[in-house]
Amino acid sequence: MSALLSAPVDVFAALAAGLVGLAVGSFLNVVVWRVPRGLSVVRPASACPSCSTPISARDNVPVLSWLLLRGRCRSCAARISARYPLVELATAALFALTTTWAVRQDQLAVLPALLYLVAIGVALALIDLDVRRLPDAIVLPSYPVVGALLGLAALVEHDGGAFVRALVGGAALWLLYFALCVARPGGMGFGDVKLAGVLGAYLGYAGWSALLVGAFAAFVLGGVVGVALLASRRGGRRSALPFGPFMLTGAGLGIAAGASLAHWYLQVSGIVAA
Template identity: 40%
Template sequence: MNWLLMVLVASAALYGTLAGALVPGARYRLSVEPNEPWRTTAPCGHALGGGIGGGRCAACGRARYGPGAVWPAGAAAVMCAVTAAAVGPRPELAVWLLVIPVGLVLAGVDWAVHRLPDVLTLPLAGSTAVLLGLATLLPASGGTWTGSLLGAVTLGGAYLLLFLAHPAGMGFGDVKLAAGLGCALGWYGWGVLILGGLAGLLLGSVYGLALLLTRRAGRGTTMPLGPFLLAGAWLALLAGGWSARP
């Protein structure tokens, strides 16, 4: 690993730590049931302000919400560092680093209340498309914007068909998330797009099977699919970033 890549990885890890520390507050604010307003106060009653923070009330310093900031900050740091190592100094890396904390919030919210809020899924798809379009204007980009747009339509359309065929097994929020993930995966081509789409479903299936085998869930039990779609997409992006390196 040359010195430029080492600096890039270290910088990405630092960014991930700072961004990940903000995940618990956003997750807590958005983890509400459908048709309920976003939370504006901590459990102690103090205002959340901007809705971000490290999982502890900033006003009194005592009331906690969620698991705290250590795990999200650590996870974001590792994910950002590994992504930087795989992608290298290419313009799309900035897009992936911006997406990772959003993905962690989405995974946390879906895990907590089994929903993927439009306030994140729709901007994720739109901003990813716009930012990757800008990345194509810079030298040394490792993918194509056309592939991204086709990926969004293809993966979003595929998950829409799955949703229509079996609504009980997939929420419409998963369809909207798939459009954003498809936009990112399509950047590196059809192979990465297919790998990411199948990996997410496979991870979710393995988890569901494990729940059945351990009798922690029955056949009619619902489970969050978003975290597995996000994990599968991230793994595929790593593969795509590495294969696109010179």
């Protein structure tokens, strides 16, 4: 007990964020299933996809219910995909890691914005992998939400320059993806263009280095995976890869380590002294 009480603040913060992440992950499972089908994420209540029996509260506890039911519906015994608890666990882990980073970097003001990015990022990545789309129902409302959250963070930190960078970053990344979309029709969807504006705002807020690294990392990650698929003969030159997951991963990398990676690159290039 004494060891627990003496644990660092970031440990308690991470545990609390992880618990919230479990609940958010449970909701994201609903979002990932319903949004691409044009269904409400509020009503009706969650039900078994096989027998349509509404899921009771005791069977809707993140991860635990799936384990107790051994991955089957209580009513019809149909299998429930392991993806459901995995999404909940992944969201919890990302919430915990993001919160730990924010506490250690003294970035608590921007934490709500970052957790929002994690939530929509998980949903958008899975939907893009499933149906090759980034739904407007998630991306477009994110513009005012992100603007408000980043604006509030800038106000708390008395850092108007960060908010200006967010606006510039969002516009710059949107324009870059728009140019790529126009230059190569069919090579990139307009959903990627819309998402670029949201991610650019986050990256711009984090700094110019974060913006450059985050933008570049998406294409590097996409290229590496594409080459790996070609080498393993699991894809061809014309195989379509959903680019949203790479954009989101690149943005996360830029936010978390953009400044460090940019400095490392400049050192390796000999532009700055070690």
